[in-house]
Amino acid sequence: MTYIRPKFRHPELQKNKLGYTVDHYEGALSTLCAGCGHDSISAGIIQAAYEMNIEPHKLAKLSGIGCSSKTPAYFLSNSHGFNSVHGRMPSVATGANLANRDLIYFGVSGDGDTASIGMGQFVHVIRRGLNMTYIVMNNGCYGLTKGQDSATADQGSKNKSGNVNLFESIDLASLAIELGATFVAQSFSGDKAQLVPLIKAAMNHPGFAFINVISPCVTFNNNLGSTKSYDYVREHVEATATVDFVPQMKEISVEYGKGTHKQVVMHDGSVIQLHKLAEEWDPLDRQSAMNAVLNSKAKNEILTGLLYVNPDAHDLHHMINTSDVPLNTLGKDVLCPGSEMLVDINAGLR
Amino acid sequence: MAKNDKINDFVVRFANVNGTGSASANFLFTKAIFRMGIPVTPKNIFPSNIQGLPTWYEVRVSEKGYLGRREGVDLMVAVNPQSMLKDVKDVREGGYFLYDSSKRLHDEFMREDINYIGIPLMQMCNEAYTDARQRQLFKNVVYVGALAALLDIEFNVLEDLLSEQFKGKEKLIPSNVKALKLGIDYIHANYKYPLEFRVERRDLIKDKILMEGNAACGLGAVYAGATVAAWYPITPSTSVVEAFMDYSDEFRVDKITGKRNVAIVQAEDELAAIGMVIGANWNGARSFTATSGPGVSLMNEFLGLAYFAEIPTVLVDVQRTGPSTGMPTRTQQSDIMEAAYASHGDTKHVLLFPSTPQECFDSMLDAFDLSEGLQTPVIVMTDLDLGMNDHVSPPITFDDKREYKRGKVLDAVALEKIEKFGRYLDIDKDGITYRTLPGTHPTKGSFFTRGTSRDEYATYTEDSAAYQRNMDRLIRKWDTAKTMVPAPQVYQKKNESNNGILFFGTSQYAAEEAMDVLKSEKIIVDAIRLKSFPFTKEVVAFINSHDKVFVIEQNRDAQMRSLLMIEMDADPKKLISVLNYDGMPITADNILNQVKINLSTKETVNKVAEKKPVVAKVPTKKAVKKAVVKPARPAGGKVVKKAIKKAAPKKAAKKVLAKKKVAPKKVIKKAVAKKKVAKKIASKKIVKKVAPKKAAKKVIAKKKVVKKVVAKKGNKKKATKKRK
Ligand SMILES: Cc1ncc(C[n+]2csc(CCOP(=O)(O)OP(=O)(O)O)c2C)c(N)n1
Ligand code: SF4
Ligand SMILES: [Mg+2]
Secondary structure, eight states: OOOOOOOOOOOOOBBTSOOBBBGGGGOOOOOOOOOOOOHHHHHHHHHHHHHTTTTTGEEEEOSSHHHHHHHGGGGOOOOOEEESSSHHHHHHHHHHHHHTTTEEEEEEEEEHHTTTTHHHHHHHHHTTTTTTEEEEEEEEETTTTTTOOTTTTTTTTTOOOSSOSSSSSOOHHHHHTTOOOEEEEETTOOOHHHHHHHHHHHHHHHSSEEEEEEEEOOSSSOOTOOSHHHEEEEEEEEEEEEEEOTTSSSSOOOOOOOOOOEEEEEEEOOOOEEEEOOSSSOOHHHHHHHHHHHHHHHTEEEEEEEEEEOOOOOOOOHHHHHHOOOOOGGGGGHHHHOOOHHHHHTTTTT | OOGGGGGGGGEEEEEEEEHHHHHHHHHHHHHHHTTTTEEEEEEEEOSOOOOSSEEEEEEEEETTOOSSSOOOOEEEEEOOOOHHHHHHHHHEEEEEEEEEEESOGGGGGOOSSEEEEEEEEHHHHHOOSSSSHHHHHHHHHHHHHOOOOHHTHHHHHHHHHHHHHHHTOHHHHHHHHHHHHHHHHHHHSSSOOSSSOOOOOOOOTTTTTEHHHHHHHHHHHHHHTTOOEEEETTTTTTTHHHHHHHHHHHHSSTTTTOOSSOEEESSSSSSHHHHHHHHHHHHOOOOEEEEEEHHHHHHHHHHHHHHHTTTOEEEEEEEEETTTOOOOOOEOOOHHHHTOOOSSSOOEEEEEOOOOOHHHHHHHHHHHHHHHHHHHHHEEEEEEHHHHHHEEEEEOOOOOOOOOOOSSSSOOHHHHHHHSSOOOOOOOSOOOBBOOOOOOOSSSSEEEEEEEBBTTOOOOOOOOOHHHHHHHHHHHHHHHHHHHHOOOSSOOOOOOSSSSEEEEETEEEEEEHHHHHHHHHOOOEEEEEOEOOOOHHHHHHHHHOOOEEEEESSSSSOOHHHHHHHHHHGGGGGEEEOOOSSSSBBBHHHHHHHHHHHHOSOOOOHHEEEHHHHHHHHHHHHHHHHHHOOOOOOOOGGOOOOOOOOHHHHHHHHHHSSSTTTTOHHHHHHHHHHHHHHHHHHSSHHHHHHHHHHHHHHHHHHHHHHHHHHHHHHHHHHHHHHHO
């Protein structure tokens, strides 16, 4: 079956700087379960791309396999998409990025796709500092194969069949910080106000930007006893700060009330405005970010918001000194040494 | 035998310890002969080890230009005590054994039927050099000097090579030359020289080069415009990417900005490597990876994705001896099935089979053109022998007029003209559809690439008809591929015989030598060398127009034969396997033995084919036993100057059979003599020792097996698939 979104749109939808209304950023109609957290994240991505004035065709969306990995079909239909194989989105994104450094790379994965089968590629794409946004839609289970525990399921969490997870969970956010990701955030699919600015800031980040989004699976892991259910998450969520992302072209006009606030100025002059809620936490300090995550975990809290950012991140292209011109635009004239050079090469082999 | 038969026709084997610097000295020896205009072929026989284990380097010199391996060592340079017992045994009767006589040679290394040349290498180097590392290194150069005297290698050629090698480090030249001279002088003072076999300057090399296949693949990738390479280290493919790196340092660094027009990533494993390659190709960069069998196994899932989602992908498979880790530093052609049908579901992949460094280079250009032209993976199938050994090859050439064929890619202008873009619409009816690259057009041409079933507009569908239409189109594309891949080399304009031989890749060298011998014996066979898969019409015509086709390949399971049966419905009865799977490059003798047995017998084709493994194996152990002759000690560890009466290798071989593959006529006849074979097989012990289980079983139950095997091979594709 194919699903095509009905074309009717309200005539007075606001246009962004490029003259696109928000529907220009939508995708095909979702086939996920009604109420699935993943759909809310898709909506957040659409909103963020719209607000960021992104040319959809200048963005490539990539994913692995799973309910979460299906979502790129449901946003940005004017972008090229690549639904690869289970757990291997990072490598495909790496190759794509190396071929053309000028596009925005947006990766979507699930907790099974990332924390189990794809763990190897996940940690290595972080090490390489690939310039991409990597979102894990984390529901603590394998939605698409009907609800088995994933490696991010908390120890003691109960799934729909009543089974209690015996194993320690993998905390993707602290792992990402540990491995040197230069932008790490955590959020909740039900908190669009927080999620949208985080996605915007992530897309603007010049290195590897990771967002772990708790995204309840209404069908298999939304029961009592699950630590990834809507109810549980709402009760246990704690934010580091309220976040606002201010692109460089816009004047900073956001007013904050009382309380501490912090501005993180990004490489291009954009600003992340943080209205701090957590104490003893400095988003520019890796150690402090790590502590904040661990402390809240000890208190059974889910710490959300921006956790860590290094505004001066360098990406893979910088590290391996590739040409500023996208490699996929170079032609034979630049790439092929020509027959003349073979004279010397052959001579050296005689 | 005429006196000159021994000029430019011999085999020297060097037995060294891995990691002692012997490689450059041994290469100096090879290169000197090459420079004297004489065809030469070196083979590295090395362990999976960095330091300490035995390693051999075998050099065949052949006036006739036979560049395959040959059994029978005429001269052994034995400087590794660890392997000496084996090395002594491997010398042919009447051959020479050169050793370090600084210490007395133990009795157990003595044979009456070979000649000993003792040179006190260690002693000489200890006297001549003070530095410990130098003492070690120069031993190698001293024996090269000795060989120069024994074999008549021109001194100034060696000198020239040394000065080229040490360009920029001229200080090192005199000490090297000194070492050479030490060796030469010692021979002049103590031995009769030159030997009856030796070199003599010729002009047979012309403009040819001496190059490793892997280096040629790496260079080919540069010329083909590859900009992204991802890889995971594995012998014997590593040097493909290393060569690509080296040539990229030379040709891909922008002179003004200093930035690189290439991205090379060492991936975390082969899955990631092929994933990166697919991602880069999807995004319009030419990208490749190189690996060997174990890597291809890991890449299977991704290769299926690239096939089904139709993404260009170039992969070099430098095959080694499997299964599993097998013999990782030995050669084989045993990934054919694996590569041809990699991944689950109905998949097939385009394969190329180069057999010279020049063809490795060309294959990379072709691979990218084909892969982008067909939007599918192309696997360049080389092997360890081609990849890691130097080969005399025609020079590398590139036609500057040759443009990159980027296939059917729509740009923004083309998209503007289209009403509705359909990624998988077969507009040209050749099965190849139009693709677009990310970032091309703001509102047209975007689509969702996926490994799931989709319709012509790339929309997900589980509609059976749409799925089947797509699968059928992929077969249409496969048929188109048959018209695009390189045609085989057919050796005759018109058929001259009812019998033919078919081979590919590195078997070419031995096969062409075998053809020469057959011709000289007035046995006519036609020949064809495959260069690609799918099989083109020339291959079909060749198989159909011969009664018997010997399929020569370097694996146990006759994989190419299976492929011919599966893809062409070729009659199994007429495809006769000529196999070699001991990890060493196939030899002409081996081919000749197997072909002649078949042609000389009146039994049915299959019966004979089944017997062959036993024939090849039985003489082995026997020969080794016979070869252990009572030792004779040379006086004071020095010269055993033995009058060498024309040591006719053929005759000698009949008696000694230094190694398993030297199975000349007489022995084969013996082995074929049914009763004897039957007797051996009756004794279980011997069966176990002598023949691999399979072969033994086959022979024991002769009649049954013949039928079964035919049936089994017919199911090969299914069987192969199941295994995964
Ligand atoms: C190699 C391979 N193994 C197994 C599967 C089956 N499979 C599909 S999705 C999935 C798990 C998905 O879990 P997750 O990534 O958390 O996504 P979710 O559905 O929960 O969003 C599995 C095991 C597969 N597609 N490929
Ligand atoms: S199974 Fe769970 S994860 Fe999958 S779509 Fe349904 S609610 Fe979402
Ligand atoms: Mg999940």
